Amino acid sequence: MTSRLEALCLEKGLKMTGQRRVISQVLSEADDHPDVEEVHRRAVRIDPRISIATVYRTMRLLEDAQVIERVDLGDGRARYEEATADHHHHLIDTRTGRIIEFASPELESMKERIARELGYKIVGHRLEIYGVPLDEDERP
């Protein structure tokens, strides 16, 4: 069975090896933001003969092919998510590490406007909010 990412790789003309197939599957099934070690851990469960170096190489390949996106969440390692058309950002629960994705068109346009006022054209950006859950009585 062909995973979503595997299809994308074929589309981009990437050579489809066993390990790339497995890593694509792992990433297709992930709904979190695994780092390379975690991807490797999951990949090895499917096929034990996959080295961490290959995972690193494949992640870079997929990133370059714009199939996945690197997310830098401030802990020293790279995390990844499937590439999506819409810009979104991350709210990190500092108590649990849970990551909540959110998008805000207003935020996007404000950011555009700020850059424009400073005389710049945006080529990339990133916003992360670190937070803790509101107490019961503070909920909106």
Add this chain to the structure above:
Amino acid sequence: MTSRLEALCLEKGLKMTGQRRVISQVLSEADDHPDVEEVHRRAVRIDPRISIATVYRTMRLLEDAQVIERVDLGDGRARYEEATADHHHHLIDTRTGRIIEFASPELESMKERIARELGYKIVGHRLEIYGVPLDEDERP
């Protein structure tokens, strides 16, 4: 002469050594976002017997004491700036590496609102915009 940061250190009850004095001076005089190596380079100009390890240690100390702030600009190393009361963000010129600081109260409140809607209280956040200068004819 006592630099601004040195005064802050004394205030916090930190032991004032020669190297801390020099590093404090370097940081007080900096108006950019130097990384550890750059701080070390500047410190050594004032007193050559300062090791990079001490700079690393002192930066962490000052960061913990909230005297300076770590800025993660996406190039693999930590950069620093003096801690300020007001939140501000960074626009990084990807062509030259120039860093432009900006603040936006609207952005702050929007970010508060987003967190609140998601059921969170903000404990920290960061926004970086990467951009290239607008062409002449695009300037606002």
Add this chain to the structure above:
DNA sequence: TCTGGGATTGCGAACGATTTTCAGTATGAT
């Protein structure tokens, strides 16, 4: 279906940024 050669892999070594270890040194309270 078989083959050749370039792409890909696994391993371990190399890497850059940062932290730690440890023995020697300096600081500030007394």
Add this chain to the structure above:
DNA sequence: ATCATACTGAAAATCGTTCGCAATCCCAGA
């Protein structure tokens, strides 16, 4: 001035990541 303690330099260790290289795999073409 003394002394316990905190601090320092130098080198080794650590962490995430990349690289070099020989062995292996994939797939277009015969």
